């Protein structure tokens with residue numbers, strides 16, 4: 001049986017991926033700095049460890065056939081686009097990728113999946129909220145809008161270099177805003193769908209929620225189940241990538257807020273406040289994905305949003321109840 005390592009398994013996408021791999025009957029070792037906060041992982045082994053440390057990485061790659069590398073110093077706009085965490089983001093994630101590749105190839109790992117990001121695309125192609133260009137081949141000349149994007153681009157290149165020079169197989173995906181239950185929803189690292197769900201769940205009917213900027217910036221959001229399907233299909237295909245894994249259903253952040261309010265059956269106003277926003281427009285371009293894999297995501301945003309809102313709403317309720325008990 002294939003032996004798989006999922007690095008970053010204590011996180012959102014890694015946790016869902018572990019469950020999928022186990023359902024497929026594979027042997028799975030998981031590694032993360034922390035246990036998963038929201039679910040029990042059905043793994044064969046869980047190693048609590050820091051992948052910046054080569055001795056930890058040497059230990060977790062031993063006996064492994066394939067690695068899904070999802071560990072990154074990561075967050076939403078509030079974490080990645082303020083500039084306050086740039087050094088850590090670049091240093092920590094680059095070290096993880098360097099260690100995974102070097103220790104992995106020395107241990108005889110045959111195949112590596114790497115989770116890159118839509119943040120690699122040039123800022124200049126994403127100034128128009130109606131017409132962003134995120135075709136895979138538009139990435140050079142490079143001009144990502146964040147250091148997070150630069151690190152992802154650098155790491156894509158190290159994976160490709162290891163493939164060329166050491167003969168390992170790699171598969172590279174560029175994720176576009178993945179969302180769903182069991183992801184970070186509070187604390188400063190949450191991404192926009194979870195943040196909006198939380199704000200809506202916390203707001204009283206007839207009240208307001210805050211949106212950073214004018215809310216006219218556009219994005220697309222891919223539900224986690226389809227992301228996992230895309231990862232597995234890419235890994236089993238002959239295509240190396242990099243390839244977008246995202247949704248082509250682009251909406252503004254204002255519209256996202258209105259849709260979540262409708263799911264919650266609340267009438268809420270939107271108060272626009274200053275905050276980090278990233279590029280004006282971003283949408284997945286799935287032409288290459290469809291051509292190479294014969295598959296592209298098709299789940300409408302509204303379906304995943306309903307599931308996600310219900311989950312965040314439960315988290316907010318439980319969190320509020322615990323906080324109330326603690327103040328009694």
Ligand code: NAD
Pocket residue numbers: 007008009010011012013014031032033034049050051052069070071072073074075092096115116117118174175176177178179184191
């Ligand atoms: P996440 O933050 O939920 O998960 C990342 C996990 O990596 C965390 O559990 C964290 O503890 C772990 N980690 C970080 N540094 C580590 C270290 N030194 N050693 C061990 N573990 C470490 O993020 P996610 O949303 O699950 O994203 C997974 C991957 O996909 C990341 O590489 C991210 O950059 C990429 N990505 C995600 C999105 C998205 O929308 N979620 C979009 C583009 C790219």
